[in-house]
Amino acid sequence: QKEVEQNSGPLSVPEGAIASLNCTYSDRGSQSFFWYRQYSGKSPELIMSIYSNGDKEDGRFTAQLNKASQYVSLLIRDSQPSDSATYLCAVIMAYKLSFGAGTTVTVRA
Amino acid sequence: GAGVSQSPSNKVTEKGKDVELRCDPISGHTALYWYRQSLGQGLEFLIYFQGNSAPDKSGLPSDRFSAERTGGSVSTLTIQRTQQEDSAVYLCASSFNLREAFFGQGTRLTVV
Numbered sequence: 001q002k003e004v005e006q007n008s009g010p011l012s013v014p015e016g017a018i019a020s021l022n023c024t025y026s027d028r029g030s031q032s033f034f035w036y037r038q039y040s041g042k043s044p045e046l047i048m049s050i051y052s053n054g055d056k057e058d059g060r061f062t063a064q065l066n067k068a069s070q071y072v073s074l075l076i077r078d079s080q081p082s083d084s085a086t087y088l089c090a091v092i093m094a095y096k097l098s099f100g101a102g103t104t105v106t107v108r109a
Numbered sequence: 110g111a112g113v114s115q116s117p118s119n120k121v122t123e124k125g126k127d128v129e130l131r132c133d134p135i136s137g138h139t140a141l142y143w144y145r146q147s148l149g150q151g152l153e154f155l156i157y158f159q160g161n162s163a164p165d166k167s168g169l170p171s172d173r174f175s176a177e178r179t180g181g182s183v184s185t186l187t188i189q190r191t192q193q194e195d196s197a198v199y200l201c202a203s204s205f206n207l208r209e210a211f212f213g214q215g216t217r218l219t220v221v
Binding site: 045090092102 | 140151165198200210212213
């Protein structure tokens, strides 16, 4: 079992729609969860962090965490062409920052 | 510093040569991570430092790879006798106490 798994994608959404990204993780004791955005040829950029169960909203982004289900998600509302990128789920497990393989999102104008 | 700094930005080396990649973390960050990303692929974990010690070296691909961190700050990743399959972008990230990690701009290594 991979430590961090993401829905494989790619995900194509029309401009203005909601993009939904999912992630599961293997270590029930994990406490820190992150979403990164990576544009082609660039390094990953942190967009959201979440540490407790529930929802966390920042602008058009909402992160959701359910530790009992070992599940974390990211919603992108009112998707824009500039949101087209690969989104990486990351979890700190046993002090190591582990990443999923990423989901590529394309927003169609 | 204001952010994580990596040098050089680009490195072209001949097969068989040794290379050193440097990472300057954000000041005060205790954890430092090295990853490798080949073209079109995900992040491959290499090694993690907490302070100057490396609790997890499990990702180093072979004994040609080594890394150290001194003074709880700067880290160097060394690749000996480089091979063409070592060509990739090497990324460094730092964080403080299991909080958000921030990446440098990466070093693009090309072995010819």
